[in-house]
Amino acid sequence: MDVDTRLLRYFLAVAEEGSLTHAAARLFVSQPALTKQIRQLENLLGTRLFTRSRAGMALTEPGQALAERVPALLADWDRALRETRQVAERAARVLRVGFIASAANEATPRIIAAFTRRRPGWRVDMRQAAWSNPTAGLADGDVDVALLRLPFPGQDTLRVEVLFAEPRWVALPDTHPFAMRDVIPFRDLWDEPFVAAPPETGGWRDYWLAADERDGHPVRVGAVMDQPDDWLSVIANGYGIALAPESSARFYARPGVVYRPVSGVSPSQVGVAWAPADDANPVVRDFVRCCLDNRPPLHPETDP
Amino acid sequence: MDVDTRLLRYFLAVAEEGSLTHAAARLFVSQPALTKQIRQLENLLGTRLFTRSRAGMALTEPGQALAERVPALLADWDRALRETRQVAERAARVLRVGFIASAANEATPRIIAAFTRRRPGWRVDMRQAAWSNPTAGLADGDVDVALLRLPFPGQDTLRVEVLFAEPRWVALPDTHPFAMRDVIPFRDLWDEPFVAAPPETGGWRDYWLAADERDGHPVRVGAVMDQPDDWLSVIANGYGIALAPESSARFYARPGVVYRPVSGVSPSQVGVAWAPADDANPVVRDFVRCCLDNRPPLHPETDP
DNA sequence: CGACATCCATGCCATCAGGTTATAGACGCA
DNA sequence: TGCGTCTATAACCTGATGGCATGGATGTCG
Incomplete structure (x- = not known):
């Protein structure tokens, strides 16, 4: 009885979303494709995994049993894959x-x-x-x-x-009033909107918002960015400012963005x-x- | 990175056989099909899994790493599958x-x-x-x-x-000299060729050859059969005889095969x-x- | 030395599974 | 009644899979 891990991923997505439509969006496939795949998995197992309704897809008892086991299967395959690659790279x-x-x-x-x-x-x-x-x-x-x-x-x-270690500076749009100043006390930036890392990065995000150095003053988040390019664009366009290592001034120079030293934040x-x-x-x-x-x-x- | 368990089974077969040709025969696919599949798995992982030679296929270092992990993956999938089906049957x-x-x-x-x-x-x-x-x-x-x-x-x-419990009788071709006797002492059958179960069934096979009740006398195996139909045909055609429960005389009657009581074997x-x-x-x-x-x-x- | 056997690789073709778009059907809700 | 939100179905396209025939490399044996 052969199955594709794709099929398991699809199944898990539908189980988690409780909806073909939403799962299809999350998986970047069309909803009919998912419909067919789920039906195929059901035929393979010889049992209904979901009860369909206008409200969406709910797991049946056997579906639930499968949904409990699939994440471990996928994780194990992933681990085997990574370990194999690791050996390959070492051998090469x-x-x-x-x-x-x-x-x-x-x-x-x-x-x-x-x-x-x-x-x-x-x-x-x-x-x-x-x-x-x-x-x-x-x-x-x-x-x-x-x-x-x-x-x-x-x-x-x-x-x-x-x-x-290197000092943390601040990246500002060149139109910003602080762009002319030599050294900016961090306290002056407390009320500025910041460009932050995605929330799932936890402490990392907080560190670059210098959450510990605000005396409990809340952070204003102006945008959330994941890529240096987007980050620079968003700053240049004035959606927010951000702390950055001093070296960013050399590695991430861009017209419209200036970097200035900041006092009062750790390096x-x-x-x-x-x-x-x-x-x-x-x-x-x-x-x-x-x-x-x-x-x-x-x-x-x-x-x- | 998605894989089909089929691909893993193929890989494992080649790894175990050390040969595309033999593995293809075992998997009931053509050798070119296997060639292509293995190559595809290698592309997927981005590394060579086998070193090809005229002598066959030998695992590379990463191939070996994968081969160690795949059996557990397949077994886990199999278990998940069975457990799901079990829940399904119970629910139904x-x-x-x-x-x-x-x-x-x-x-x-x-x-x-x-x-x-x-x-x-x-x-x-x-x-x-x-x-x-x-x-x-x-x-x-x-x-x-x-x-x-x-x-x-x-x-x-x-x-x-x-x-x-029911007594064990013996199934004979009706042309056999013993076919006319009323009760046959098991000792008289020691030198007859027997129809046996496949070797992998171990103690089960021995029990139906009554290996324990021959005083160490070796068994002559005339044929190995897995299905009642084949078993009956082989006996009817005189390739061997076999012990069978008394009820076989009723459930597995066939022209050319007679059942006779045997003394000296446990029920x-x-x-x-x-x-x-x-x-x-x-x-x-x-x-x-x-x-x-x-x-x-x-x-x-x-x-x- | 040449015919042969035994490997794996390649080319070509038929088939099928997976994907997409468009659309239908069911049903609650304003 | 019409709309929005689900899932199911139909028609179609593409790419992957497997089969057959065959090629190429390399030992082996008469």
Whole structure:
């Protein structure tokens, strides 16, 4: 009796949404396609999984039994898939490095060069992650090491070496009244609308809103963005401002957006992270060593 | 990343056989079809799973990693499937009853009638199993209860109530010299070729060859058969003889085959079996009770 | 040395399953 | 009665799957 994981995903979506129409939208397929697929799964099992009604689709008893088991099945397949890929990359001598934004800034090329010098025959596969994924795939096993901004959610389940720190500045539209000022006290920004990371990023989002440094003053969120490009556009268009590492001024320069120093917020740390399972992995250790050996010169303000 | 369990089965077959050609034969598909499927799985994972050579297909390192994980995935899916079906049958008020050969002989219809009287609205789904499956699907969860011949392999992991016993006779071609005799001492049959159950049935096969009652005398196997029809044909055609319950003379009569009593072999017991997980299942308990209440009259020879 | 056997790979074709759009049918609600 | 919101159905298109025939590589045996 053969089934496609697609079919299981479809089933689960309908079970969760309680509606073919909504599930179809979520899965980016048409509603008739879903109708057929669900019916097919039912034929395969020889039983009704849903009771149809004008109000939507409700799980039957056997449907419920299946819905309880399917998530584990899908998760297991996903894990097998990732582990296989991991073995493949290792066998192909590829180190997968995830990173966020500008990684280790200007130090990044030096780190990679040092690594390829130390491990001839190995290739570094750099993978940029969206901000909604603060571990850049490390937590999911998609990469072997990651260059990350601290703190990030789940930090205590991973190994981290801090590389350097840099001050947090603020990104403003160039039309903003503060755009001319030299250094802006963070308190002056409390009532400004901010561009935030998606809510599911939790502590990460709070950190870049500097929620801890507002004395309980509530945050105004002007927009939620996931990609640097969108982020820059939204700031340039005046929907909000945002804290950003000083280096963004170099890596994410754009007409209409200016970066200004901010006083009264802690600096942002950059670290290299890896999974505890790789503690003894010599290739990962080498990469971490290269990171530590090639950290940028200390920043005068944050590391006196 | 979606996969079909078919693809995983194909992969596993090639991994186990070490050859596309052999795996294709085992899977009843053409070799080019398998070639394409394996290549597709490799594309999906983005890595080579086998090294091809004239000698066959050998797993690569990532292939090995996948091959280790796939059996558990397939087993889990199978279990989810069976459990869902089980819930479905229960919800539909169907009791799945597996049986071997003639089940409880003439008592069978009485048992079913008693059960439907006790559980109005319930239906009994009788499923005959091949001899290669001595638990009639009970061990695999395909049925809820089973009417079985004792002893059977795995008997101690299931609950069993013995219903009755009947003597074992011998089935012979009517051209056989012994076909005229009244009672045949088993010792006289030691050197006859026997028709046996498939080897994988282990103790079950031995029991019907009466291996324990030959004083170590070796068994001559004349043929291996899985289905009553084939079994009868093979006996009629003189390829061998076989022990069989006395009731076979009534349930499996066929021109060219005669049944004769045998002395010196223990009788065959018939029992009703269920899974320990169903100890508290009222429907299963009812069925077992109906079996016990409707056992056939005692047999004069085996139960004096 | 050449014919053969045994692998896997490729090309071509028929079939089928999955997807899409358009539309029908059921039913509550204003 | 007409509208909005569900699911089901019909007609059609595309791509994947499997089968057959065949090619190419490489040992093996007479």
